[in-house]
Amino acid sequence: MEFSSEIGAVQRRMAQTQEGVGRRKATFEALNIAVGQQVLDVGCGGGHLLRDLALSVGTEGRVVGLDPSNQQIEAAKGHCQDLGNVAFSQDSATELSFADEEFDAIASIQVLEYIDNVDGALSEIRRVIKPGGRLAAVSVLWDHWHFHGPDPALNHRMHEAFKAHCFHQMLPLEMPTKLARHGFVGAHCTPIGFLNNTLHHNSFAYLATTLFTHFAIGQGIPEEDVRSWREQLDEAEKDGRFGFVSVPVLTTAIAA
Numbered sequence: 001m002e003f004s005s006e007i008g009a010v011q012r013r014m015a016q017t018q019e020g021v022g023r024r025k026a027t028f029e030a031l032n033i034a035v036g037q038q039v040l041d042v043g044c045g046g047g048h049l050l051r052d053l054a055l056s057v058g059t060e061g062r063v064v065g066l067d068p069s070n071q072q073i074e075a076a077k078g079h080c081q082d083l084g085n086v087a088f089s090q091d092s093a094t095e096l097s098f099a100d101e102e103f104d105a106i107a108s109i110q111v112l113e114y115i116d117n118v119d120g121a122l123s124e125i126r127r128v129i130k131p132g133g134r135l136a137a138v139s140v141l142w143d144h145w146h147f148h149g150p151d152p153a154l155n156h157r158m159h160e161a162f163k164a165h166c167f168h169q170m171l172p173l174e175m176p177t178k179l180a181r182h183g184f185v186g187a188h189c190t191p192i193g194f195l196n197n198t199l200h201h202n203s204f205a206y207l208a209t210t211l212f213t214h215f216a217i218g219q220g221i222p223e224e225d226v227r228s229w230r231e232q233l234d235e236a237e238k239d240g241r242f243g244f245v246s247v248p249v250l251t252t253a254i255a256a
């Protein structure tokens with residue numbers, strides 16, 4: 001997915017919804033952060049988790065936000081500008097410029113599914129984390145990411161078009177085996193699913209419709225069909241038939 005556009009701004013707004021906060025809270029708690037630690041956020045986006053991590057490790061610690069997108073790095077810098085213990089790396093997770101065993105803990109929220117060579121990224125993550133260090137990674141079960149309400153045939157076309165937006169639709173299913181192969185132990189998956197019943201303007205679902213329409217048009221669905229799908233969502237909401245379901249999964253593991 002390309003984040004160097006208006007889509008990046010929508011993604012950062014999604015991170016600030018209550019559902020975005022929920023994912024960060026679950027990730028933060030799984031990392032068991034202590035003062036003085038070195039922590040890496042892989043695919044830091046707008047830096048929302050990064051800020052919480054930096055405040056937690058204190059001035060004795062250091063956090064690094066890694067993201068290949070210049071626009072996301074600039075947004076994260078702005079979000080953390082008053083903190084002196086935050087560094088940035090504009091790189092891909094598949095080629096980390098850090099020393100072996102540099103980090104005590106590593107987080108990554110909704111990033112790994114976008115990386116074609118996800119095994120390359122996990123290998124690099126294992127290289128730069130200390131033995132005993134914690135990894136907390138959230139990825140979405142995209143086959144279950146679903147709008148309910150519009151005409152089923154049109155709705156199906158829209159969902160099929162959206163599949164092109166990331167490489168790994170069901171990565172959480174594969175994570176425990178992949179992590180064991182890359183030198184982690186104790187992998188554990190926790191679903192943090194949610195249902196939106198309304199399209200209020202700070203709902204995850206409302207912002208997700210923007211992403212969905214962008215990708216559907218990009219995948220060749222005629223604009224009038226996309227507009228009709230969007231109107232049908234509003235009608236379904238008025239009739240009490242609307243729903244949006246997402247199942248992000250937090251996977252935790254310890255470096256062996």
Ligand SMILES: C[S@@+](CC[C@H](N)C(=O)[O-])C[C@H]1O[C@@H](n2cnc3c(N)ncnc32)[C@H](O)[C@@H]1O
Pocket residue numbers: 003011012015042043044045046048066067068069072091092093094108109110111114115
């Ligand atoms: C959905 S956003 C999530 C951002 C942030 N983790 C959050 O929860 O708000 C996905 C992020 O992954 C980044 N990304 C894409 N490919 C990447 C790669 N190869 N290595 C690291 N990050 C990548 C994107 O630039 C984007 O900022």
